[in-house]
Amino acid sequence: MEQKSIRRLDELFAAEPDRLSKLSFEAAGIYFDWSKTHLDQELIGDFLGRAEAAGFARARESLFSGAIVNASEGRPATHVAERGSGSPEDVDLASARRLRMRALVDAIEGGAFGDVTGILHIGIGGSVLGPALLVDALGRRSPQFNVRFLSNIDGAAFDDAVRPLDPQSTIVVVASKTFTTLETLTNFEAARTWLSAAGVGDPDGRVVAVTANPEAAVAQGIDETRVLQFGEGVGGRYSLWSSVGVTAALALGWNEFEALLEGAAEMDRHFRFAETSANVPLLAAFADRLYAEQFGCQTRGQFAYDERLRLLPFYLQQLEMESNGKSVTNAGKPVANPTAPVTWGGTGTDAQHAVFQLLHQGTVLVPVEFVAVREGDDAQDPEHHRLLLLNAFAQGAALMQGRESDDPQRSYCGNRPSATVLLDRLDARSLGALIAFYEHRTFANAVLLGINPFDQFGVELGKQIARQIAEGSDEESLDPSTRALIERAGV
Numbered sequence: 001m002e003q004k005s006i007r008r009l010d011e012l013f014a015a016e017p018d019r020l021s022k023l024s025f026e027a028a029g030i031y032f033d034w035s036k037t038h039l040d041q042e043l044i045g046d047f048l049g050r051a052e053a054a055g056f057a058r059a060r061e062s063l064f065s066g067a068i069v070n071a072s073e074g075r076p077a078t079h080v081a082e083r084g085s086g087s088p089e090d091v092d093l094a095s096a097r098r099l100r101m102r103a104l105v106d107a108i109e110g111g112a113f114g115d116v117t118g119i120l121h122i123g124i125g126g127s128v129l130g131p132a133l134l135v136d137a138l139g140r141r142s143p144q145f146n147v148r149f150l151s152n153i154d155g156a157a158f159d160d161a162v163r164p165l166d167p168q169s170t171i172v173v174v175a176s177k178t179f180t181t182l183e184t185l186t187n188f189e190a191a192r193t194w195l196s197a198a199g200v201g202d203p204d205g206r207v208v209a210v211t212a213n214p215e216a217a218v219a220q221g222i223d224e225t226r227v228l229q230f231g232e233g234v235g236g237r238y239s240l241w242s243s244v245g246v247t248a249a250l251a252l253g254w255n256e257f258e259a260l261l262e263g264a265a266e267m268d269r270h271f272r273f274a275e276t277s278a279n280v281p282l283l284a285a286f287a288d289r290l291y292a293e294q295f296g297c298q299t300r301g302q303f304a305y306d307e308r309l310r311l312l313p314f315y316l317q318q319l320e321m322e323s324n325g326k327s328v329t330n331a332g333k334p335v336a337n338p339t340a341p342v343t344w345g346g347t348g349t350d351a352q353h354a355v356f357q358l359l360h361q362g363t364v365l366v367p368v369e370f371v372a373v374r375e376g377d378d379a380q381d382p383e384h385h386r387l388l389l390l391n392a393f394a395q396g397a398a399l400m401q402g403r404e405s406d407d408p409q410r411s412y413c414g415n416r417p418s419a420t421v422l423l424d425r426l427d428a429r430s431l432g433a434l435i436a437f438y439e440h441r442t443f444a445n446a447v448l449l450g451i452n453p454f455d456q457f458g459v460e461l462g463k464q465i466a467r468q469i470a471e472g473s474d475e476e477s478l479d480p481s482t483r484a485l486i487e488r489a490g491v
């Protein structure tokens with residue numbers, strides 16, 4: 001797209017009296033303010049032309065109709081069907097699998113596993129980040145179960161996870177799409193040993209497996225009645241809507257899980273049917289492209305101004321970086337434009353006192369995103385929440401306005417962009433809609449770039465070399481530095 005000279009944010013506001021109304025939107029009950037970005041109507045027009053040229057409408061329909069959108073793996077991406085938004089066949093299949101999941105949740109709640117006080121959820125990447133986000137965000141007031149998440153292969157992580165759990169009354173949920181992931185299988189084995197060592201009679205009887213590869217789970221000794229299958233078309237980082245969400249369904253209750261899916265489906269309807277010129281995930285992707293391509297920004301900062309959403313930045317890191325951290329197009333050609341920025345972030349206001357110095361005065365331009373919730377947690381002092389919110393808004397204003405001073409050390413150049421996402425309240429429905437917004441924005445970026453957001457071959461090489469080292473095979477093919485490290489550490 002042709003590079004244009006872009007006006008300062010304050011000039012844009014001065015030139016467009018209705019800028020706020022043109023660049024703030026409501027979708028699925030969430031307010032999105034993109035007015036403090038450098039998008040203007042001319043740029044949006046250009047991006048709309050680019051979206052059309054990239055076949056955006058067709059690509060979006062392919063996603064929702066269950067066509068092959070993950071060409072390198074020859075698969076559709078059926079996560080939208082998990083919340084009722086896909087093709088009728090995919091939706092029926094997902095519903096049937098959800099019924100099995102519900103039956104298991106009911107059975108556990110009905111005492112089929114005896115008195116359950118704790119859940120140890122084992123998984124990594126997409127098999128843990130989503131469930132952990134849901135439980136941390138929504139499960140703070142319902143300590144029906146003590147839920148612990150275990151992902152890292154580090155034994156210290158295992159000890160931390162199981163310490164507060166009673167092995168006699170804990171169920172183990174092992175979530176792995178492939179059921180071949182080293183970390184998950186190693187932790188699963190350790191969990192079995194932990195249960196046996198505590199004298200639990202039938203350790204495998206306390207395990208629920210969640211996977212797209214049920215044969216592998218059964219081969220690991222898990223009875224098929226406790227294996228919840230999900231579809232190959234559901235990518236790991238898009239899987240919290242499927243039976244990967246079973247831990248969240250148990251911890252939060254089935255109705256909450258359904259509400260999560262309904263919220264996501266509402267955002268699906270917006271993304272699928274709203275005019276492109278008022279389509280929030282697409283417009284957000286336009287801003288992403290603008291900063292990556294025309295401002296040369298290689299990073300984006302996402303800050304949750306709500307403790308309940310403290311895990312959101314980690315979830316978004318995988319969603320955006322694993323999906324769009326690519327260098328070749330769908331056709332295998334080098335990409336013409338920079339792809340995903342490095343996505344990082346934290347929690348406000350903590351981050352203000354640690355990293356915001358650079359955001360205000362550093363030499364790196366970082367587009368910033370604030371995610372905030374109008375209503376605080378019921379049990380919280382409302383004054384805390386008021387202060388939290390006004391800090392988020394003050395940061396956005398300060399980044400944009402800047403302030404000149406005779407003293408260069410005390411000068412702020414301003415004109416630094418931010419976007420704000422404001423939820424009315426944090427509940428299962430709004431969180432579902434929020435996560436679906438991010439999924440669709442990631443997809444929209446991929447369409448504009450002509451890349452496949454649904455594969456992740458970039459993670460494979462490191463895994464293969466780890467296996468090679470573990471097996472002690474072909475060590476001579478490794479470089480001297482790596483060989484010396486292996487020898488020094490004795491691994």
Ligand code: F6P
Pocket residue numbers: 124125126127175176177178179180181184236237322456459
């Ligand atoms: O290594 C990356 C990855 O494949 C992610 O895409 C995935 O979410 C994670 O590992 C876990 O994989 P699995 O669910 O198959 O154990």
